[in-house]
Amino acid sequence: MMRYLLAFAILGFGLLVLVFNHDAGQSFGMDNEDFGQIIYTLPIILMISTGILLGRNTLGQSLRHLLIWVLIGLTLMTGYVYRQDAERVGEKLLAGLLPGRAVSVRTADGGREVLLQKSLGGHFETTISIGAIDVPVLIDTGASSVALRFEDAVRMGIDPDTLIFSRTVLTANGRAQAAPHTIPEIRLGDIIRTNVDAVVLEEGLLDSSLLGMSFLSTLHSLQMQGDELRLRD
Structure with a gap:
């Protein structure tokens, strides 16, 4: 359970940093794109490594967990990339209502x-x-x-x-x-x-x-x- 919380914390921290530093274009001395890739990769590495170290997961379970975290990471990063489009749609809807x-x-x-x-x-x-x-x-x-x-x-x-x-x-x-x-x-x-x-x-x-x-x-x-x-x- 702890590794799931840690993975979510990494993703949440990374997204907050990217949003805050969007205009600057850099986070911790690197381009936001490179920083985002690192944040996206860390939870996957965490899930694989802890599964191997603990030895509790079969290969099928590890692959299933890996796929889930890949989908979560892609969803979060897609939301970040297209956040301005989502804001414009929401604001236009608000104006209409x-x-x-x-x-x-x-x-x-x-x-x-x-x-x-x-x-x-x-x-x-x-x-x-x-x-x-x-x-x-x-x-x-x-x-x-x-x-x-x-x-x-x-x-x-x-x-x-x-x-x-x-x-x-x-x-x-x-x-x-x-x-x-x-x-x-x-x-x-x-x-x-x-x-x-x-x-x-x-x-x-x-x-x-x-x-x-x-x-x-x-x-x-x-x-x-x-x-x-x-x-x-």
């Missing part, structure tokens, strides 16, 4: 994307972080800048007395007055932008704040595929 949740994913070339699923209302809705405040927004490529509801601006800590409604904008309800404002930082998933141009609309004129082109135009791409929106950093 939770419309409006911004799911950050890594692309095959190492880039960053945020996935959004269309809501039941037919819009792409999500939540952005402005400082410590979460603000629900609609993705709106027709809006020239980020447009904040008056109520959201107040929640962010903006003093209404400092707002100067000097700009005329067009909304779904017609013309409205808006106050220019610069947002220090907006976070959408792993995508972060600083000093983003925005406007604050008069009270009661917006049902939801809008994430407009002053943010969206800074992205590498904005791609819609069916009910999925991909925003690439």
Whole structure:
């Protein structure tokens, strides 16, 4: 029983080291690939050697145990090699199950994307972080800048007395007055932008704040595929 526990401990330790040192490419001074082969081989050697030393296993039993550990090792190493693909599948599934949740994913070339699923209302809705405040927004490529509801601006800590409604904008309800404002930082998933141009609309004129082109135009791409929106950093 002890040799099984020791073999599992070796495999577990090796996988943890490989995951931790994945970006570095090396573990204990050797390439991760070579280190993984060693970790994969050690439990097999352990099972064979202990079986021979103890003399308790027949040749057939030893071969059967060897085959089991080969399969276990191959399964674990396959999981490690394809872990990023599994993460992408899981993240995409999460985005589909939770419309409006911004799911950050890594692309095959190492880039960053945020996935959004269309809501039941037919819009792409999500939540952005402005400082410590979460603000629900609609993705709106027709809006020239980020447009904040008056109520959201107040929640962010903006003093209404400092707002100067000097700009005329067009909304779904017609013309409205808006106050220019610069947002220090907006976070959408792993995508972060600083000093983003925005406007604050008069009270009661917006049902939801809008994430407009002053943010969206800074992205590498904005791609819609069916009910999925991909925003690439």
